[in-house]
Amino acid sequence: xxxxxxxxxxxxxxxxxxxxxxxxRPMPVRLRVNGLKIExxxxxxxxxxxxxxxxxxxxxxxxxxxxxxxxxxPGNLLEYFIGYIHPQALTSCLxxxxxxxxxxxxxxxMCASPGGKTSHMAQLMNNSGLIVANELYPNRHIxxxxxxSRLGVLNSVLTSYQAQEFPLKQRFDYILADVPCSGEGRVxxxxxxxxxxxxxxxxxxxxxxxxxIIRGYDLLDDHGKMVYATCTYNPDENESVVHFLLGNxxxxxxxxxxxxxxxxxxxxxxxxxxxxxLKKAARFYPHQIDSVGFFMAxxxxxx
Amino acid sequence: MKESPHIIRASQxxxxxxGLRSFxxxxxxxxxxxxMIQAFGHLASKAIIDINGADLNKLIAGEFLPVKMELENGYxxxxxxxxxxxxxxxxxxxxxxxxPKKEVRLSMI
Numbered sequence: 001x002x003x004x005x006x007x008x009x010x011x012x013x014x015x016x017x018x019x020x021x022x023x024x025r026p027m028p029v030r031l032r033v034n035g036l037k038i039e040x041x042x043x044x045x046x047x048x049x050x051x052x053x054x055x056x057x058x059x060x061x062x063x064x065x066x067x068x069x070x071x072x073x074p075g076n077l078l079e080y081f082i083g084y085i086h087p088q089a090l091t092s093c094l095x096x097x098x099x100x101x102x103x104x105x106x107x108x109x110m111c112a113s114p115g116g117k118t119s120h121m122a123q124l125m126n127n128s129g130l131i132v133a134n135e136l137y138p139n140r141h142i143x144x145x146x147x148x149s150r151l152g153v154l155n156s157v158l159t160s161y162q163a164q165e166f167p168l169k170q171r172f173d174y175i176l177a178d179v180p181c182s183g184e185g186r187v188x189x190x191x192x193x194x195x196x197x198x199x200x201x202x203x204x205x206x207x208x209x210x211x212x213i214i215r216g217y218d219l220l221d222d223h224g225k226m227v228y229a230t231c232t233y234n235p236d237e238n239e240s241v242v243h244f245l246l247g248n249x250x251x252x253x254x255x256x257x258x259x260x261x262x263x264x265x266x267x268x269x270x271x272x273x274x275x276x277x278l279k280k281a282a283r284f285y286p287h288q289i290d291s292v293g294f295f296m297a298x299x300x301x302x303x
Numbered sequence: 304m305k306e307s308p309h310i311i312r313a314s315q316x317x318x319x320x321x322g323l324r325s326f327x328x329x330x331x332x333x334x335x336x337x338x339m340i341q342a343f344g345h346l347a348s349k350a351i352i353d354i355n356g357a358d359l360n361k362l363i364a365g366e367f368l369p370v371k372m373e374l375e376n377g378y379x380x381x382x383x384x385x386x387x388x389x390x391x392x393x394x395x396x397x398x399x400x401x402x403p404k405k406e407v408r409l410s411m412i
Contacts, residue, residue: 130309152342158320
């Protein structure tokens with residue numbers, strides 16, 4: 001049954017009825033092949049011999065993303081235990097690709113657990129350079145540590161600062177701010193109610209997100225790039241936060257070119273007007289990309 | 304290694320874990336970690352035991368596997384058609400698994 005949780009977004013989400021229908025369909029199982037440990041072609045062959053056929057998600061980026069239509073629990077595969085594969089939502093992978101840290105660079109992942117994006121960045125960096133993977137909450141340290149060690153990530157150090165107070169001791173070439181959010185985009189995946197209904201949590205979240213984006217920007221090198229990301233549709237947690245940054249720092253939004261369909265960021269929402277640059281942000285919807293709902297903005301310093 | 308610019312930069316932070324844990328001390332022995340062996344075991348040139356799926360099933364079920372190779376007692380690398388799931392411990396011609404049981408299941412093989 002389609003519920004009315006997201007009716008408030010009917011004006012901003014295109015083909016809204018298709019969007020709602022998509023929430024009732026199960027998430028496809030998608031895998032990222034861990035190039036740090038195995039060549040994708042070899043992995044495809046190994047699984048084929050087990051009767052598991054992998055399908056490319058797209059012709060672009062086909063080197064790592066696969067869909068496994070006849071696989072229900074990838075976590076039960078030996079290849080998972082050995083770290084050859086990592087089940088990951090496509091949109092989650094796209095955040096690391098939008099940032100695309102170069103090998104040898106200095107990277108900060110401000111809210112790193114459970115480590116899917118951190119390990120993907122290590123893969124893009126070919127295990128070189130340095131990733132500071134920060135995660136405040138001790139109960140999220142174990143999944144983070146498990147993911148990174150299972151996938152053979154060597155170039156990371158783990159810290160546990162509050163993201164919004166991460167020490168301003170040095171600047172980074174790349175920063176991923178995949179911030180805590182209401183998680184509306186994950187409703188299809190988790191079947192749980194998003195946290196946005198709880199008012200007191202919401203205001204705290206909005207404040208936190210603004211503080212994190214500002215701190216992330218302040219930690220960015222002059223030529224650095226930052227990606228601000230959430231898995232929610234709520235403009236208050238997305239465009240509004242980025243708009244806050246643009247109003248308080250000399251930041252600029254950079255274009256996002258991923259080869260996957262997305263809608264541009266909003267410039268208006270419920271009487272609020274956002275900076276025109278927000279059109280460069282990306283909104284991913286499950287009925288368009290068959291994945292978790294996601295928002296991202298690519299940010300640099302204005303020169 | 305301590306002179307590496309990345310290590311110097313990382314040392315400015317309060318860090319609770321660095322890289323991949325490679326070894327741990329068990330009594331008077333130094334044991335390589337499963338994750339390190341999974342990542343680097345393919346580079347080893349000795350102390351490797353080739354097993355098949357049935358062998359791995361037995362090991363994970365807690366059975367010992369007889370080994371005919373001339374090897375010293377100690378940790379050995381288990382290789383399943385070139386894939387390294389982890390370590391075994393060879394004692395007097397039989398090997399038992401050192402793969403963490405809570406992480407690997409019979410259904411995986």
